[in-house]
Amino acid sequence: MSAVLDHPGDHAHGHAHDHPSGWRRWLYATNHKDIGTMYLWFSFAMLLVGGVNALLLRTELFQPGLQILRPEFFNQLTTMHGLIMVFGAVMPAFVGFANWQVPLMIGASDMAFARLNNFSFWLLPVAASLLIVSYFVPGGATAAGWTLYAPLSVQMGPGMDLAILALHLMGASSIMGSINIITTILNMRAPGMPLMKMPMFCWTWLITAYLLLAVMPVLAGAVTMVLTDRHFGTSFFNAAGGGDPVMYQHIFWFFGHPEVYIMILPAFGIISEVIPTFARKPLFGYSSMVYATASIAILSMIVWAHHMFTTGMPVTGQLFFMYATMLIAVPTGVKIFNWVATMWRGSMTFETPMLFAVGFIFVFAIGGFTGLIMAVAPLDIQIHDTYYIVAHFHYVLVAGSLFALFSGTYYWIPKWTGHMYDERLGKWHFWASMITFNITFFPMHFLGLAGMPRRYADYPMQFADFNAVVTIGAFGFGLSQLIFLWMVIRCIKGGAKASDRVWENAHGLEWTVPSPAPFHTFETPPVVK
């Protein structure tokens, strides 16, 4: 009997018996909530794997000298830490949120392409396995940095080929995910919900999905050229054969800079949902937030060479990319001003989602400011490729993307599990993360200004104290995330029953369905007034 006939289309009996249970429920999953759950668990597992990589290399950096790692293995760890965090942890986590929340927020019964959705997810564990297996092939994992600059990446062993394959799979997964999200948002909104009334989270994801479609194929192109340079005698990036190593960087960053916005725009969306709820006040400027998001996305396609100020661009090139990059600070500022104006004269309470949201604005802004400082090309000559950069992108990616993911998890987990999480654990998690995050990453600004280059396995004695502080902070931050894991497990197992609306001032369709959200929701579209 065909799968289609298995679904009699008669919804009156409910669905408890017509979807598989046990492992089949997950392997054959087509339900957006199940797939969303898998994305979220997968990304959390990758967060832990990437975290272990980071803690290993921080252990080596605790003191000057080489204690536990050989430099070549150290480089593998930095590379894999970056790749796993970006492609394994942050990006899939946001797709997990999109899966759970987009249909619930626009009143759709599921994602547009259920089986494609299944396939997008299941590519990820395969890709992750390739990355992890690559540690064990001769020569180990790729050690060329997450940016995989040629010709260093051309020198690597077979670990590099596995990484390229993994990137292709993760890229394909992202592209399919984006197609699904775009189609769902454009076609399956509830009647009465025009685009300009759609929740901000859906807007940011819609724009992000277009960015993904635009740049993931570019990354695929870049790594494929590395692959053919490695094995098939091409010389895209080899000067001896007429190629140019710097061309790799242009192609990579044409993907890479929009990529960083792919990792932050959905975070902006989450924060824009959370702040109005806990300020008990509507978002200050909805339409200007939409326009700011769109202009950030568009500008993000023309700033890539700010990662390349030291490659020796001509004056006009440096000036163009400096101006364009500084310009991005304007719409970014608009977002921050809007959130603050939303809080202004509200009636605020500070449950954990709000704590993480306020914490996000505060620390993300620091990362935004260092971004502006680095955008000043003549100054970036000093700080490029030092720990200052490492500080900058952890302020925007950990305190930015990751804190927003935490905020969103605390915000929606009562809807997902039907239980309230333990507020005390949430507060502990927030304060522990916030404090240890800053102990870990703030001193890196000093190290970078003082000239400590990044991706160094060993460093001069004069940098010893800050490095020791950073390592201690890093262990604290890593351990703090176990509080989060414990909170999630307890929340799944039990806890106070969550009401449908969960939060006093929560608006949006997701709060009109029961908690936990039943397996099928909005089978008849709700009407938005």
Added chain:
Amino acid sequence: MKPKRMADALAVAVLGGWASIAAAIGDMPGGPKVNQLNLTAPVTRIAEEQHWIHWFVMWICVAIFVAVFGVMFYAVWKHRKSRGHAPASFHESTAVEIAWTVVPFLIIVGMAIPATRMVVEQKDTANADLTVKATGYQWKWGYDYLKGDGEGISFLSMLSTPRDQIEDRNYPDAKARREQNPTYLMEVDNPLVVPVNRKVRVVITANDVIHAWYMPALGVKQDAIPGFVRDTWFKAEKTGVFRGQCAELCGKDHAFMPIVVDVRTEADYLKWVEEKKKEMLARTDDPTREWQLADLNARGEKVYAANCVACHQANGKGVTGSFPALDGSKVVLGKSQAQLDVVLHGRPGTAMAPFRQLSDVELAAVVTYTRNAWGNKASDNVVQPSEVTAARR
């Protein structure tokens, strides 16, 4: 308290009174200070301007930060439900939106103006008094004096911190040794020597992968790109020894290829040029002469230590999985022609770079050395420089 003292105190407080390693050793002459908080003390006008613009943009950022978060935390404090604050319901204001778009834009224009002037200045490498070429190798720098006093001088510059200060696993007293060395990891055998108050143009390239020539005190960082030349410049206004490091990930020993620039008075510089030229003359070898095995071996050991140990290791065993062993290697024990071919042209797509830049004598010596060292006993065990000369063609 000075900011630096505060940083020390903070470090000690966080570490619970753990003795500061950095403070014990003191500032590095010409390098980073203990717990340095800001950019390195400038020695060129460019570096000085970088300091200035850093403070300039930073104070603007701090001011905006304080203003925005002053407002936010005021709201966090006053406008909470627990204090009985009732929510307002205002939203959407085109005037406000325009204001907070236009004002930041103007601030940014204000930042961009001085920055533009500086970009133009930094890129102006014309009219140099001295031109040197810096070449990045895995993992050392090579310098060639191309134009100006000292033209023709050429040498390699390598980390001089011994391995027994670095590798705790192999040397149990490494820690004690490096804690006596204030220039740990930022010292070299042959520094780049330049005259003070002269415009020095540095032409930069690389032999294998991308490196970056980074000198904080001079305000210079330029990627070294294999197959391409890029340039930058500096004009040091103080004499002294200044230190920097490679700033672009270039493989295993990325952290171990520092840069040292020794800025001397004009007279001292010219004296150095004289000496260096004499020294080079004394060292030129005659590649047509027939060499003895013992001489080749002795010379080859030095060449090996300078160029090959990083990967193939002192014991010739390589690193399993990454770098092949030479001890017992088929290539080394086979025909000398084939080995010369690998050494001259490298193995494309691997870390094995071409070593064409070495002289015929050096190549003959190192090939001979590997064919006789460790357990190796190759049949044609002596390679003469003339054979290298022939193989190059």
